[in-house]
Amino acid sequence: MKILVTDGHGVEHEVEATDGWTIMEIIRDAGLPIKAECGGSCVCATCHVIVNTDWFAKLPGKNEEEIDMLDLALEVFDHSRLSCQIEFEPSMDGMKVTIASDALM
Amino acid sequence: MTENVHQTDVIIVGAGPVGLFAVFELGLLGLKAHLIDILDRPGGQCAELYPEKPIYDIPGIPICTGQELTDKLMEQIAPFDPQFHLQEMAEELTKLDNGNWLLKTDGGVVLEAPVLVIAAGGGSFVPKKPRIENLEAFEDESVFYAVRKIERFRDRNVLIAGGGDSALDWFLALQGVAKSVSMTHHRDGFRAAPHSVDAMREIVASGKSKLHIAQLKGIEGSAPNLTGIKLESKETGEFVHECDMLLAFYGLTMKLGPVAEFGIDLEQNLISVDTEKFETNVPGIFAIGDINTYPGKLKLILSGFHEAALMSQEAFRLARPGERLRFQYTTSSSELQKKLGVR
Numbered sequence: 001m002k003i004l005v006t007d008g009h010g011v012e013h014e015v016e017a018t019d020g021w022t023i024m025e026i027i028r029d030a031g032l033p034i035k036a037e038c039g040g041s042c043v044c045a046t047c048h049v050i051v052n053t054d055w056f057a058k059l060p061g062k063n064e065e066e067i068d069m070l071d072l073a074l075e076v077f078d079h080s081r082l083s084c085q086i087e088f089e090p091s092m093d094g095m096k097v098t099i100a101s102d103a104l105m
Numbered sequence: 106m107t108e109n110v111h112q113t114d115v116i117i118v119g120a121g122p123v124g125l126f127a128v129f130e131l132g133l134l135g136l137k138a139h140l141i142d143i144l145d146r147p148g149g150q151c152a153e154l155y156p157e158k159p160i161y162d163i164p165g166i167p168i169c170t171g172q173e174l175t176d177k178l179m180e181q182i183a184p185f186d187p188q189f190h191l192q193e194m195a196e197e198l199t200k201l202d203n204g205n206w207l208l209k210t211d212g213g214v215v216l217e218a219p220v221l222v223i224a225a226g227g228g229s230f231v232p233k234k235p236r237i238e239n240l241e242a243f244e245d246e247s248v249f250y251a252v253r254k255i256e257r258f259r260d261r262n263v264l265i266a267g268g269g270d271s272a273l274d275w276f277l278a279l280q281g282v283a284k285s286v287s288m289t290h291h292r293d294g295f296r297a298a299p300h301s302v303d304a305m306r307e308i309v310a311s312g313k314s315k316l317h318i319a320q321l322k323g324i325e326g327s328a329p330n331l332t333g334i335k336l337e338s339k340e341t342g343e344f345v346h347e348c349d350m351l352l353a354f355y356g357l358t359m360k361l362g363p364v365a366e367f368g369i370d371l372e373q374n375l376i377s378v379d380t381e382k383f384e385t386n387v388p389g390i391f392a393i394g395d396i397n398t399y400p401g402k403l404k405l406i407l408s409g410f411h412e413a414a415l416m417s418q419e420a421f422r423l424a425r426p427g428e429r430l431r432f433q434y435t436t437s438s439s440e441l442q443k444k445l446g447v448r
Contacts, residue, residue: 037227037359039404043154046358068296071268072356074236075320076291101236105374 001090005032006098019090023049023083023097033105040084045072048103049083052096059086074102111188113139114424115220116208118195118364121149123394123409124224125178125187130417132185133433133441136424139188139216141195141208143229148175150226153357164407174406184446190214194229198367206389220420223369223376223385223392224409227359235266235321235353242328248351257350258283264334264346266290266321267354273297275352276305276314287346289317289336317346321353372398382419383412389423391416 001017005027015030024047027034035046042065051059056079062070066085070076080100086092115131117124120142128138146152151160151171159168169177193210198221201207206221232250234240240248252258252275263283265276268290274297279286288305295302309316323335325345333345361374369385369392370377376385376392380399384391393416394409402408421430435441442448 035358038150038154041155041158043158044356044358067292067294071291071296072233074233074355102233 001088001093003088003092004094004096005030006096007032008099008101008104012096017088017093019088021088023081023086023088023095025084026088027083027097027099032099034083034099035103035105036084042066042069042082042085045069045082046103047083048073048100049081049097050077050100051079051081052098053079055092055095055097056081058091073100075100109215110207111139111214111216113137113188113216113218115139115222115420116141116206116216116218117222117224118208119149119223119225119394119396120144120147120189120191121224121226121394122151122174122178122406123226123413124149124222125175125182126410127222127224127393127413127416128182128185128187129178130414131420132182132187132444133435134417134421134430135444136220136417136420137185137187138222139190139218141190141193141210141214141216143192143194143231145192147179147189147191148172151175153230160406162405162407184444190216194362195225196363204389219389219424221390222416222420223364223390223396224394224413225361225364226395228361228364228374228396229359230357231360231362232353233355233358235355237321237324239328240324243324243326243331243351244329246329247326247331247349248324248353250353252278252352255279255282258352260284261350262348263287263350263352264289264348265352265354268292268295268297269354269356270297270301271354272352273301273305275354277301277308280308280313283350285314285348287315287317287348289319289321289334289346291318291320293318315346319344324351378412381415383416384419391420 002014003017005013005015017026024036037046038044066082114136115138117140120140152175156172193212196211197209199207205217205219208216262285265272265288308314319336319338322337326332333347337343375398378392378397383393393412395404
């Protein structure tokens with residue numbers, strides 16, 4: 001299984017995805033430059049990603065904590081998510097996300 | 106330079122859990138420490154990011170919050186009387202002829218010690234800055250990320266961006282000081298305390314202030330004086346909100362900062378250390394906690410505690426040349442118990 005991650009240079013990386021890992025962990029484990037400063041505690045918004053439109057609708061929704069914490073993103077898009085709050089499952093195989101500029105190292 | 110130089114055994118940059126515990130380990134060996142931190146209180150990430158989030162992996166403490174851990178560490182190190190220099194950033198490091206380090210902060214604090222310990226975690230907490238072209242040119246004159254002197258905003262037209270407590274608190278506090286205060290936030294919902302949100306909505310409903318549901322897009326005016334902020338709303342698109350001050354509250358991020366200029370070997374923004382003493386390539390400068398790296402490194406608070414203990418052994422040798430280090434246990438040593446004030 002995999003996800004496709006676009007970095008700050010517009011380059012798309014195919015990254016191996018593991019069931020049960022968060023998208024943040026998958027991106028970080030692949031060595032891509034995501035800040036994720038708080039390490040997945042949903043307190044900083046530096047794992048901000050923009051999910052591809054088609055995939056966004058298929059994801060489980062944001063909880064209140066994530067909605068609140070997205071306020072700390074410098075620009076919030078319609079399909080903005082905090083990648084530490086999305087747990088990968090097989091139905092997400094092939095999902096496309098872009099690391100938001102404020103989450104790039 | 107002789108004016109008010111704080112002389113100590115060890116300067117610790119960073120007052121997070123690992124910096125705090127280093128005070129304990131150094132204290133047992135009779136070494137005094139001064140700590141510098143950019144935040145206004147000790148605790149580092151534990152206090153700033155997750156004061157209320159539970160931590161489950163501190164040995165012997167099944168559960169505690171970031172704030173509770175900080176409070177317990179402060180209690181534990183109190184007998185050693187550590188000196189804190191808060192809201193200060195370590196800025197300039199010089200090696201003196203006597204072999205000591207001289208460290209200056211951005212706020213003019215000067216410290217001298219034979220040992221420097223960098224326990225700065227993810228780096229200095231600095232405000233997140235909106236991604237607006239040319240924003241820097243307006244900073245400190247018409248663009249701010251904190252209120253230092255409320256008088257600066259008197260009779261000005263202020264726009265506040267953000268949805269947390271800082272944004273709402275200053276929106277309320279600047280009423281009656283500023284000529285006008287408006288708010289902009291990307292959604293019509295606020296994570297700030299509900300009573301502040303209610304108070305803000307009342308003021309907006311009375312027509313005294315404007316609330317835009319919009320995001321920052323650009324800045325108008327000739328630097329450093331702004332005349333308006335370009336906003337974008339989902340409904341109405343781009344428009345300009347006329348104002349002469351912007352206060353942006355998007356939380357904090359971490360940057361390594363001036364430590365990167367200290368001449369220490371770095372590896373991807375982390376400080377390389379050995380695993381015997383947690384010393385950097387520069388003798389007398391140590392790095393412990395999340396900021397260091399070595400083969401097998403895990404960014405865990407408990408790893409930082411271990412690193413603090415081993416670092417302290419070498420710090421003693423440097424700070425007390427000629428003296429023998431006596432390794433003792435707090436359980437059995439009356440000398441240590443005296444230091445801890447329990448005997």
